[in-house]
Amino acid sequence: MAESLLSVSNLTxxxxxxxxxxxxxxxxxxxxxxxxxxSLVGESGCGKSMTALAILGLIPSPPGVISAGSVTLxxxxxxxxxxARLREIRGNEVSMVFQEPxxxxxxxxxxxxxxxxxxxRHQGLTRNQAKSQAIQMIDxxxxxxxxRRVNDYPHQLSxxxxxxxxxxxxxxxxPKILIADEPTTALDVTVQAQIFDLMQNLQRExxxxxxxxxxxxxxxxxxxxxxxxxxxxxxxxxxxxxxILLQPRHPYTQGLIACVxxxxxxxxxxxxxxxxxxxxxxxxxxxxxxxxxxAPRCDLVRGECWQGKPANxxxxxxxxxxxxxxxxxxxxxxx
Amino acid sequence: MPDTAPMLELHDVEVRFSLKRxxxxxxxxxxxxxxxxxxxxxxxxxxxxxxxxxxxKTTLALAIARLVPVATGKIQMGDVDLLSLQGESxxxxxxxxxxxxxxxxxxxxxxxxAQDIVREPLDRLGIGSVExxxxxxxxxxxxxxxxxxxxxxxxxxxxxxxxxxxxIARAIASRPNLxxxxxxxxxxxxxxxxxxxNLLRRLQxxxxxxxxxxxxxxxxxxxxxxxxxxxxxxxxxxQSDRESLFNNPQHPYTRTLLSAVPSADPNRRNRGxxxxxxxxxxxxxxxxxGCRFASRCPLVEERCKTVxxxxxxxxxxxxxxxxxx
Numbered sequence: 001m002a003e004s005l006l007s008v009s010n011l012t013x014x015x016x017x018x019x020x021x022x023x024x025x026x027x028x029x030x031x032x033x034x035x036x037x038x039s040l041v042g043e044s045g046c047g048k049s050m051t052a053l054a055i056l057g058l059i060p061s062p063p064g065v066i067s068a069g070s071v072t073l074x075x076x077x078x079x080x081x082x083x084a085r086l087r088e089i090r091g092n093e094v095s096m097v098f099q100e101p102x103x104x105x106x107x108x109x110x111x112x113x114x115x116x117x118x119x120x121r122h123q124g125l126t127r128n129q130a131k132s133q134a135i136q137m138i139d140x141x142x143x144x145x146x147x148r149r150v151n152d153y154p155h156q157l158s159x160x161x162x163x164x165x166x167x168x169x170x171x172x173x174x175p176k177i178l179i180a181d182e183p184t185t186a187l188d189v190t191v192q193a194q195i196f197d198l199m200q201n202l203q204r205e206x207x208x209x210x211x212x213x214x215x216x217x218x219x220x221x222x223x224x225x226x227x228x229x230x231x232x233x234x235x236x237x238x239x240x241x242x243x244i245l246l247q248p249r250h251p252y253t254q255g256l257i258a259c260v261x262x263x264x265x266x267x268x269x270x271x272x273x274x275x276x277x278x279x280x281x282x283x284x285x286x287x288x289x290x291x292x293x294x295a296p297r298c299d300l301v302r303g304e305c306w307q308g309k310p311a312n313x314x315x316x317x318x319x320x321x322x323x324x325x326x327x328x329x330x331x332x333x334x335x
Numbered sequence: 336m337p338d339t340a341p342m343l344e345l346h347d348v349e350v351r352f353s354l355k356r357x358x359x360x361x362x363x364x365x366x367x368x369x370x371x372x373x374x375x376x377x378x379x380x381x382x383x384x385x386x387x388x389x390x391x392k393t394t395l396a397l398a399i400a401r402l403v404p405v406a407t408g409k410i411q412m413g414d415v416d417l418l419s420l421q422g423e424s425x426x427x428x429x430x431x432x433x434x435x436x437x438x439x440x441x442x443x444x445x446x447x448x449a450q451d452i453v454r455e456p457l458d459r460l461g462i463g464s465v466e467x468x469x470x471x472x473x474x475x476x477x478x479x480x481x482x483x484x485x486x487x488x489x490x491x492x493x494x495x496x497x498x499x500x501x502x503i504a505r506a507i508a509s510r511p512n513l514x515x516x517x518x519x520x521x522x523x524x525x526x527x528x529x530x531x532x533n534l535l536r537r538l539q540x541x542x543x544x545x546x547x548x549x550x551x552x553x554x555x556x557x558x559x560x561x562x563x564x565x566x567x568x569x570x571x572x573x574q575s576d577r578e579s580l581f582n583n584p585q586h587p588y589t590r591t592l593l594s595a596v597p598s599a600d601p602n603r604r605n606r607g608x609x610x611x612x613x614x615x616x617x618x619x620x621x622x623x624x625g626c627r628f629a630s631r632c633p634l635v636e637e638r639c640k641t642v643x644x645x646x647x648x649x650x651x652x653x654x655x656x657x658x659x660x
Contacts, residue, residue, distance in 0.1 A: 043524045142613070158615060159388075188387040188551065193595035193611055215525050218554075218597035245599055259529035261558030263596050267581040271558065273536065274529040280494050281524070 004031035005209055006055070006094075006177055011069035013047075013054050015284065016062060022287040024050050024064070026233040032177065037203070037210040039224035039241070041217070041256065045281040047233040048213045049099075052179045055211075056094060057086040073177075092122040095170040099182040101162035105154040111165045112138070112150030115172055122173050137168040141198055160191035167198065174206050181213045196223060217257050221245055226318075229253045232282055232293035235312070239319030249321040252277070252294050292324065300325055342513055342545040343376040343399070348408035350391075350398050354620065364620050368394040370569040371408075373646075376513070376562075381539065381546040383560035385553060385592070389616070391569040392549050396515050399547065400434055401425060412513065430460045433506040437518040439498035443490040450476075450486040453504045460509055475504040478541075479534060496527035500534070507538060515547045520555060532559060553596050557581055562652070565589050568616055568627040571646070575653040585655045588628050626658070634659055 013025040025047045032038050040048045053059050055071050057078060071078040073093065078086065090096075095118075098104040106114060115137055116130035125133060131150065138146035141164040154162055163183060170178055180199070184192040200223070203210060212223050220227055220241060227244050229237040229252065237250040248254045255277035279297040282289075292298070295305040304310075304324045313326045350369040357364065368391045376382040384392045397403045399410060401417060410417040412432065420428055433456070436442035443452055450472050457468045473483060479500040490498055499519065506514055519535065520528040532555065538544060550556050556563060557577070564574040565588065573586040584590045587610075594610045612631045617623055623630065629639040638658055646656045 043526055189553070189595040190387065190591060190612055192597070194613070196597070197611055216597065217599040221599045222597035256525065257599060260525055260599075261529075261532070261554040262599050263554045263557055263593070264581070265600060267557065267578050269578065273533050274558070276529045276533060277526040278530070280496060280527060 003033070005034045005036075005074060006032040007070075007072045008051075008055065009070055009072070011051075011054060011071060012067050013050060013059055013064055014067045015064050017284060019285040022284055023067075024233050024284065024287060025054060026288060027069070028230075028233075028235050029069075030228050030235065030238060032209050032211065034176070035203070035207045035209055036226065037212060037224045039212045039214060039220045039227045040230055041214060041220055041227055042230040043215060043256075043281050045232075045284075046230045048230055049181050050233075051230070052096060052181055052211065052213060055179065056090055056096060057081065057083075058090075088122070091118045091170075091175070092173045093175055094177045094179065095173070095175040096179040096181065097163070097166045097170050097183045100186055101159060101166050102154075102186070104166065105162060107154055110151050110153055111157070112152075115150075115165070115169045118169060118172050133172070134168075137172050138165070140171075140202070141165070141168045142194075160187055160194065163187060163191075163195055164198065167195070167202070171202055171206065171208070175208055177209045177211065178203075179211045179213070182215075183212075184219070185214075192219075199223070215256075217245065217260065218262065229256070233287050234293060235322065236294065237319075237321045237323075239316075243316070243319050249315060249319070249326060250294075250323050251298050251300055251325075255297075292322075339378045339380070341375045342378040342380075342412065343547070344409075344411040345372055345374050345399070346409040346411075348372045348395070348398060348410060349406045350394050350403055351406045366619050367569050367622075368619075369398060372566075372569075372571055374564055374571065374574060376545055376547060378512075378545055379539070379543050380561040381548050381559055383548045383550060383556040383563045384566055385550060385556050385563060386566035387551060387592075387616075389568075389619070390566040392566050393517055395566070396434075396517050396547060396549050400429075400432060400515055427460065430456075430462070430509040431511050432513045432515070433509065433511040435499075435502055435506045435514060435516045435519045438522050439495055439502055440522070442502055443498055445490050448487050448489055449481070449493070449501050452490070452501055453508055456505060456508045462509055471508070472504075475508055478507070478538065479504045480530075494527075495523050496530055499523060499527075499531050503531075503534065503538070507542065507544070510542070511544070513545045513547065515549070517549045518551070519548075521550070521552065528555070535559070553593060565592070568619060568622070570627060570656065572628065572657070573653075573655045575655075579650075579653045583653075585649065585653070585660045586628075586657050587632050587634050587659075591633075626656075 009029045011025055011028045012023050014021050015024050040051060042048050054066060066079050112131060112134045115134040119125045119130040119133050135146045135150050138149055143149050143161055143164055184195050214220060224241050227241050228235055231252050237253045248257055258275040259277050261274060277297055290309055291307055292305040292310050295301045310322045310324045310327055312320050312322045314320045348369055349371055352366045352368055354364045354366055372395060386392045398405050405418055453472050453475055454468055463471060481500055520531050548559055560577055562576045563580050564571045567588050573589045584593055591610045591612050610633060617630055625640040625642055626644050629635050644656045644658045646654055648654050
C-alpha cells in the first residue's frame with residue numbers, strides 16, 4: 001500500500017466503570033490510504049463508534065482515556081495534540097457524519113448557518129461568502145432549490161435530506177478523511193442508495209478517504225475496498241472486501257455474513273434456517289479478558305481460546321485474522 | 336404449496352386520519368393512510384407487507400388489530416366480521432389475534448416481572464384455571480428459548496433479543512391463529528436477528544401460526560414470507576407469491592426497491608447498475624390524480640399522471656397496479 005494518510009497503531013482506550021478499568025478498544029491497529037474507503041464492521045457494542053471518536057479526540061472523559069497507542073494523521077500524532085489543534089483538525093481535515101441526522105443537527109439554527117459555521121471557523125470566510133458556499137454545498141448534495149433550503153430549519157426537512165445536510169456539512173471544508181458512522185441506518189433503502197451514490201461521487205471529486213462504520217455486509221460490499229471486522233474492542237480480521245466476503249476466516253466474520261438473510265439472485269422454494277451466532281456481545285465489564293473474546297459464542301472453541309489472546313496472523317499479503325485456529329496452523333507450517 | 340383456507344380477508348380497507356382544519360371554517364383535510372387495500376392471508380402462511388416509512392404498512396396492521404378505526408371496507412377473519420365486533424366481543428376475540436411489536440425496549444412494562452408479562456393475556460382473557468397458568472408460562476418460556484430461572488426477572492435485566500422473546504411468548508400465550516409481526520427484528524443486532532427469525536419460523540411450524548409480517552428489509556422478507564404485498568403511499572402496488580415477486584418483479588417501484596438493496600452477493604451486484612429514483616413522494620394530503628409513483632417513476636408516461644392504474648391480475652397469484660404492465 002502507498003503512503004498511509006491515517007495510521008492507528010496499538011490504540012487502547014480504557015473506560016473506568018464500576019467494576020474497574022476495562023479496555024473498550026484493545027490494541028487496535030489499521031492504516032488508511034488517501035482516497036481509500038475502509039469499513040469498520042461489527043455488532044453494536046464492539047467499539048466501532050468509539051474508534052471514530054478516538055480518532056477525532058472526542059472520547060468522553062471521564063470515564064474514557066486513551067491509555068496507549070497513537071493516531072497518526074500525516075505524521076502528526078493526534079493523541080498528543082492540544083485541544084486547540086484538534087479543533088482545527090476536526091471538521092477541516094477529518095470530519096464525521098453521525099448516525100442520527102435528527103439529533104445531531106441543531107434545531108434552532110437554519111441548516112445554512114450550520115454549514116456556514118464550519119466554513120467561517122476553518123476557512124475564515126465572511127458571513128456572505130460562507131452562505132453562498134453553503135448554497136453550493138446544498139446543491140452538491142442534490143437537494144432541490146438550494147437557495148431556499150439554505151434558510152430551512154432541520155425540522156422542515158425529511159430524514160434523507162437531513163442526512164444529506166450532514167454530509168454537506170462534513171464535506172464543506174474538503175476534508176481528507178470523512179468518517180461516516182452508520183450514515184444510512186435510519187433511512188429507507190431507496191434513500192440509502194441515493195446517499196451511497198452521493199458519497200461515492202463526492203469522493204471521486206474531492207479525493208477524500210472514507211471510514212464507513214456499519215453492521216451491514218451488503219453496504220460494505222457496495223461501498224468499501226477494505227474492511228476491518230471488530231469484536232468486543234478488538235480487531236479480529238481485516239482484508240480486502242472481496243476476499244473477506246468470499247472467504248471469511250474468523251468464525252465471527254463467517255457468522256456475521258451467514259446470519260443475515262441476503263437478497264438472493266434467484267429465489268427457489270428451498271429455504272434453510274439461518275445460521276445463528278448464539279449469544280450476544282459480552283457486557284463491557286467482561287472486556288479485556290485474556291483469551292479470545294469470541295470463545296463463549298464460537299463453534300470451534302478449544303483449550304487455547306480460554307488461555308491466551310490470539311495474535312494477529314497474516315494469512316496473505318492483505319488478509320489477517322486473530323484466531324487460534326490459524327495461529328496453530330501457521331506454527332505447523334513454520335515447523 | 337397445498338391450497339389452504341383463507342385466515343384473513345381484507346376488502347377495500349380504508350383508514351383516514353383527520354388533520355387540523357385550515358382556518359375556522361375551512362374543510363378538515365383527510366389523510367388516507369391506507370387507501371383501498373384488499374388482500375388475503377392463507378392459513379399457516381406468512382404474508383409480508385413491505386414499503387418505505389410512511390407507506391401505511393403499520394397503519395394497516397393496526398387497523399387489522401382494530402387499534403385504529405377503519406373508515407370503510409371489510410375485514411373478515413375466518414367467519415367473523417372483525418369490523419362488526421364491539422366492546423366485550425372484540426376484547427375476547429383478541430385472543431385469536433396477537434401482535435409482536437417492533438421495539439422490545441418500550442413494549443414491555445418495566446414494572447412487571449417477565450412471568451407476569453407473559454401471563455397477562457391469560458389473566459385478562461381468562462384462559463385456563465389460575466393454577467394452570469403458571470405452568471403454561473413455564474412452557475412458553477421453554478418454547479421461546481428462555482430459561483426457567485429467568486421467570487422472575489424484570490425486563491431491564493434482559494438483552495434486546497431476550498426481550499423480543501418475551502414479547503413473542505406473550506403473543507403466543509393465548510394460542511392465537513394470527514400473529515401480526517410489526518418489524519419484529521429491525522431493532523435488533525444482526526447476530527440476534529437470525530435467532531429471532533429462526534424462532535418465528537420454528538413456532539409457525541409447530542403451532543400452525545399465520546403471520547402477517549411487516550418489514551422494510553427485503554432480505555428478511557424474502558427469507559420469511561410465502562406471499563408479499565408491496566405498499567406505496569397507502570396503496571398496494573404489487574402483490575404476489577414469493578418466487579414470482581422476487582424473480583420477476585413487475586412494478587417499477589418494486590424493481591427500484593429490490594435494486595436499491597446493497598448486496599453481499601457478487602453475482603447479484605454485477606448484474607447491473609441499481610435504479611436510483613430521485614425526488615420525494617407526493618404530499619399525502621394532496622395526492623395527484625394518477626399513479627402515486629408517477630412523480631418518481633423512471634418509466635413515467637402521460638397517462639400515468641392523470642389515470643390511476645387498475646390492479647390487474649397477471650396470473651392467479653401475481654397482481655400489479657401499473658399502466659405499463
